[in-house]
Amino acid sequence: MSQDFVKDITKRDVDFAQWYTDIVRKAELADYSSVKGCMVLRPAGYSLWENIQRYVDDRLKEMRHENVAMPMLIPEHMLLKEAEHVEGFAPEVAWVTHGGDSELAERLAIRPTSEVLFAEHFRNIIHSYRDLPKLYNQWVSVVRWEKTTRPFLRTTEFFWQEGHTCHVDHDDADREALLILDLYKEVCEEVLAIPVVGGRKTESERFAGAIETYTNETLMYDGKALQITTSHHLGDNFGKAFDIKYTAKDGKEKFVHQTSWAITTRSIGALIMVHGDDRGMVMPPRIAPVQVMIVPIAQNKAGVLENAKALEDKLHSEKIRVRLDDSDKNPGWKFNETEMKGIPVRIEMGPRDIENQQVIVVRRDTGEKIAMPMEGLTENIVKLLDEIQKNLFESAKKRADEKTEYMEDRETFNARIEKGGFAVTPWCGDASCEEKVKEETTATSRCMTFEDNEEPIVGKTCPHCGKEAKHIVHWAKAY
Amino acid sequence: MSQDFVKDITKRDVDFAQWYTDIVRKAELADYSSVKGCMVLRPAGYSLWENIQRYVDDRLKEMRHENVAMPMLIPEHMLLKEAEHVEGFAPEVAWVTHGGDSELAERLAIRPTSEVLFAEHFRNIIHSYRDLPKLYNQWVSVVRWEKTTRPFLRTTEFFWQEGHTCHVDHDDADREALLILDLYKEVCEEVLAIPVVGGRKTESERFAGAIETYTNETLMYDGKALQITTSHHLGDNFGKAFDIKYTAKDGKEKFVHQTSWAITTRSIGALIMVHGDDRGMVMPPRIAPVQVMIVPIAQNKAGVLENAKALEDKLHSEKIRVRLDDSDKNPGWKFNETEMKGIPVRIEMGPRDIENQQVIVVRRDTGEKIAMPMEGLTENIVKLLDEIQKNLFESAKKRADEKTEYMEDRETFNARIEKGGFAVTPWCGDASCEEKVKEETTATSRCMTFEDNEEPIVGKTCPHCGKEAKHIVHWAKAY
Numbered sequence: 001m002s003q004d005f006v007k008d009i010t011k012r013d014v015d016f017a018q019w020y021t022d023i024v025r026k027a028e029l030a031d032y033s034s035v036k037g038c039m040v041l042r043p044a045g046y047s048l049w050e051n052i053q054r055y056v057d058d059r060l061k062e063m064r065h066e067n068v069a070m071p072m073l074i075p076e077h078m079l080l081k082e083a084e085h086v087e088g089f090a091p092e093v094a095w096v097t098h099g100g101d102s103e104l105a106e107r108l109a110i111r112p113t114s115e116v117l118f119a120e121h122f123r124n125i126i127h128s129y130r131d132l133p134k135l136y137n138q139w140v141s142v143v144r145w146e147k148t149t150r151p152f153l154r155t156t157e158f159f160w161q162e163g164h165t166c167h168v169d170h171d172d173a174d175r176e177a178l179l180i181l182d183l184y185k186e187v188c189e190e191v192l193a194i195p196v197v198g199g200r201k202t203e204s205e206r207f208a209g210a211i212e213t214y215t216n217e218t219l220m221y222d223g224k225a226l227q228i229t230t231s232h233h234l235g236d237n238f239g240k241a242f243d244i245k246y247t248a249k250d251g252k253e254k255f256v257h258q259t260s261w262a263i264t265t266r267s268i269g270a271l272i273m274v275h276g277d278d279r280g281m282v283m284p285p286r287i288a289p290v291q292v293m294i295v296p297i298a299q300n301k302a303g304v305l306e307n308a309k310a311l312e313d314k315l316h317s318e319k320i321r322v323r324l325d326d327s328d329k330n331p332g333w334k335f336n337e338t339e340m341k342g343i344p345v346r347i348e349m350g351p352r353d354i355e356n357q358q359v360i361v362v363r364r365d366t367g368e369k370i371a372m373p374m375e376g377l378t379e380n381i382v383k384l385l386d387e388i389q390k391n392l393f394e395s396a397k398k399r400a401d402e403k404t405e406y407m408e409d410r411e412t413f414n415a416r417i418e419k420g421g422f423a424v425t426p427w428c429g430d431a432s433c434e435e436k437v438k439e440e441t442t443a444t445s446r447c448m449t450f451e452d453n454e455e456p457i458v459g460k461t462c463p464h465c466g467k468e469a470k471h472i473v474h475w476a477k478a479y
Numbered sequence: 480m481s482q483d484f485v486k487d488i489t490k491r492d493v494d495f496a497q498w499y500t501d502i503v504r505k506a507e508l509a510d511y512s513s514v515k516g517c518m519v520l521r522p523a524g525y526s527l528w529e530n531i532q533r534y535v536d537d538r539l540k541e542m543r544h545e546n547v548a549m550p551m552l553i554p555e556h557m558l559l560k561e562a563e564h565v566e567g568f569a570p571e572v573a574w575v576t577h578g579g580d581s582e583l584a585e586r587l588a589i590r591p592t593s594e595v596l597f598a599e600h601f602r603n604i605i606h607s608y609r610d611l612p613k614l615y616n617q618w619v620s621v622v623r624w625e626k627t628t629r630p631f632l633r634t635t636e637f638f639w640q641e642g643h644t645c646h647v648d649h650d651d652a653d654r655e656a657l658l659i660l661d662l663y664k665e666v667c668e669e670v671l672a673i674p675v676v677g678g679r680k681t682e683s684e685r686f687a688g689a690i691e692t693y694t695n696e697t698l699m700y701d702g703k704a705l706q707i708t709t710s711h712h713l714g715d716n717f718g719k720a721f722d723i724k725y726t727a728k729d730g731k732e733k734f735v736h737q738t739s740w741a742i743t744t745r746s747i748g749a750l751i752m753v754h755g756d757d758r759g760m761v762m763p764p765r766i767a768p769v770q771v772m773i774v775p776i777a778q779n780k781a782g783v784l785e786n787a788k789a790l791e792d793k794l795h796s797e798k799i800r801v802r803l804d805d806s807d808k809n810p811g812w813k814f815n816e817t818e819m820k821g822i823p824v825r826i827e828m829g830p831r832d833i834e835n836q837q838v839i840v841v842r843r844d845t846g847e848k849i850a851m852p853m854e855g856l857t858e859n860i861v862k863l864l865d866e867i868q869k870n871l872f873e874s875a876k877k878r879a880d881e882k883t884e885y886m887e888d889r890e891t892f893n894a895r896i897e898k899g900g901f902a903v904t905p906w907c908g909d910a911s912c913e914e915k916v917k918e919e920t921t922a923t924s925r926c927m928t929f930e931d932n933e934e935p936i937v938g939k940t941c942p943h944c945g946k947e948a949k950h951i952v953h954w955a956k957a958y
Binding site: 124 | 510512513514517518519520521522525526528529545546547548549550551552553554557569570571572573574575576577578579580586587589596599600603604609615619620622624636638806
């Protein structure tokens with residue numbers, strides 16, 4: 001029985017896409033629904049999202065952001081107000097045309113994103129410099145009519161937070177967009193244990209309506225990149241399109257400068273593809289809904305369940321997220337379940353362990369088995385959870401570093417793109433050059449570092465077209 | 480200035496509907512949007528919802544419920560599967576007919592409620608009695624195409640939690656539905672300080688697809704009733720329509736029995752209409768986003784802001800939700816703002832107070848001003864917040880009791896309905912009798928007590944038709 005459980009999963013190196021789907025299903029993270037491209041987030045998947053939410057929400061509130069809720073529907077004429085924005089989103093909008101039995105006078109878009117709703121509200125409530133900055137956020141789902149979908153990675157409906165802020169000028173908006181990029185880096189690296197590369201998007205990869213899109217990019221196990229979070233500086237594009245003005249200290253009327261930014265359920269797809277292995281999901285302890293699973297051995301023997309329950313209570317009282325599996329499944333089956341679900345630590349406790357005043361502790365990340373005395377157990381489990389968190393980040397960082405390569409010639413570039421990973425090169429800054437790279441290699445520019453026209457760019461040429469280099473770009477095939 | 484602020488609100492006894500709208504706008508709870516019937520939940524309104532969420536979510540998790548997320552869209556054929564359910568909801572569904580530029584093969588409903596989505600998922604994941612009970616919940620918004628809308632009370636889109644559970648049999652489902660009714664009573668009375676009357680809906684007032692709808696009903700300041708929460712026992716209606724079967728311990732295949740239940744943003748409308756007064760919103764301390772506002776007097780004088788800040792830090796460290804208003808508005812304006820927004824306690828602190836080692840504390844509920852020494856201030860504020868919470872509940876209970884009247888004759892009934900409040904009468908149980916009462920008085924049956932056919936019903940006649948009484952019913956005009 002125990003063997004079959006694992007054999008059910010495709011191996012990562014055999015078929016990564018199938019492995020991914022297997023994990024999503026077998027670890028009970030999500031299920032398909034009868035609505036095209038929409039998934040059911042199951043308790044294990046949704047609680048990951050709740051933990052991400054809690055961390056991000058607390059941090060945003062510390063930074064003085066306030067939560068609000070906008071309608072999920074957008075009248076068509078509003079979506080048309082900002083030209084680039086509508087061009088970017090119109091092709092993937094779900095349209096509501098009927099309410100009950102009546103056809104609507106104007107069709108309504110289910111929000112693909114909410115810039116225009118916030119813009120309209122900001123126009124109503126912002127009058128003076130005293131009303132600025134406005135730092136708003138909402139936790140909702142959005143709908144984009146995608147052609148091909150995969151659970152978490154690309155779904156017709158997905159969950160996110162979307163931050164929308166208004167500022168007195170360009171610099172204050174830019175400061176906010178970069179602060180949020182830093183916050184997202186902190187969430188990715190310290191909570192999700194996923195190393196990221198931060199930077200700016202090239203013009204052609206920018207959000208529709210933004211003057212600058214900042215991004216955190218990360219590498220999956222298979223070497224493909226994933227944009228895990230973005231933060232957009234919108235300039236005064238929406239301010240002008242929606243007439244959001246304020247009276248400045250000098251009495252002059254000015255347009256607000258805005259930002260918008262998001263982290264989505266896509267980050268759970270990244271969690272799977274960065275940390276998961278051939279035995280199932282692997283959850284970093286800081287985000288794991290269950291950090292420790294206690295599996296009693298010979299649980300029908302006198303004292304076993306009582307001791308296991310006492311241990312559960314003890315760990316629980318120390319704020320460890322612990323569960324006891326006292327179901328009537330056999331221990332081997334339970335071991336496989338904790339591994340498949342990616343629970344960071346398993347504690348095995350049988351009659352002999354109780355006699356010896358110890359337990360067997362098994363790490364999900366390394367598979368290592370450790371006999372730990374009951375004395376000092378709580379402290380040692382807390383230490384172990386920290387150690388696992390650190391190890392997962394470091395392992396992921398090592399894999400990413402091994403797949404990240406700087407080059408100044410096209411041959412090395414092609415080889416790296418073929419193998420997977422980030423190929424880092426100087427670049428001229430021309431959209432046509434970027435487009436040509438994409439056509440020839442299917443790699444896209446993921447981000448530019450922050451040192452445009454500075455060392456180490458000066459004097460370099462673009463290996464793709466031979467012109468003078470102005471930026472350093474991370475390229476990769478991407479999700 | 481300070482007078483005008485309050486003059487802007489219509490008096491409750493002059494025009495209750497206009498008073499309500501004034502509070503929603505002036506206390507900055509919600510704003511209108513350009514989407515018909517949809518509101519913008521502003522920070523003050525949304526944080527009330529967050530506090531309700533946190534309390535309910537913690538309690539549901541203690542009771543072993545798990546959060547999940549279903550898609551927001553429902554294919555039309557799925558909505559048609561349970562006959563009564565579709566009849567109840569089809570007239571108010573918003574239909575998605577196009578995705579991007581293409582017309583969809585089948586139109587999709589934006590969920591008005593999610594019974595059918597959960598039913599489909601339950602069919603996929605429930606196989607054995609070991610999988611039961613399944614206790615699921617989700618926090619989302621739903622859309623119902625309403626003809627006339629009012630912020631919080633009746634909006635096209637509204638926020639709620641919807642619980643959906645599966646059980647081995649009728650009794651276990653009934654137990655769950657009643658447990659949740661009790662939980663909701665606890666939330667209303669202990670957190671929102673709103674007294675409720677619990678009971679069962681008559682057949683004609685039941686949820687579409689339920690075999691029993693339990694409800695908590697409450698009276699607003701104007702004497703109209705509001706259904707604040709409901710819990711439905713669905714029997715095996717959806718089990719049969721969606722073929723949700725499990726293998727019982729005896730090896731036989733059985734249909735699951737289900738419940739569904741919700742608390743919505745409507746409860747914020749009730750909060751306003753139960754506690755608000757002619758000076759603005761009144762928030763019960765347990766749910767108030769800000770419990771204490773410190774207003775410095777002569778804040779430019781040396782030491783005032785420093786002392787006020789020190790007090791803020793001190794109260795904050797004791798888990799009191801406190802803010803300091805150090806803006807450049809004048810104190811009178813700040814006083815009016817704290818009153819309009821319904822902040823339970825205001826602390827005024829000026830140079831002379833600092834000298835005397837005291838502050839002036841003003842209760843929002845009674846308007847009482849109390850000089851409190853700095854020594855022991857935190858403990859006294861905590862006590863005062865408890866006292867305000869208790870007073871708000873007791874005042875609301877007294878008002879409701881005064882408007883609740885038992886009678887056995889139609890004349891007294893008509894007079895009570897006319898005055899507003901609950902008219903409590905024996906009732907025969909016939910839908911046609913109930914319909915006639917509604918036609919003649921516009922009052923509806925709000926709930927039946929749990930003592931059907933028992934004392935004190937035996938031997939009574941229905942005052943509406945003269946037949947034998949079987950139930951005791953609360954009747955009222957309702958929102």
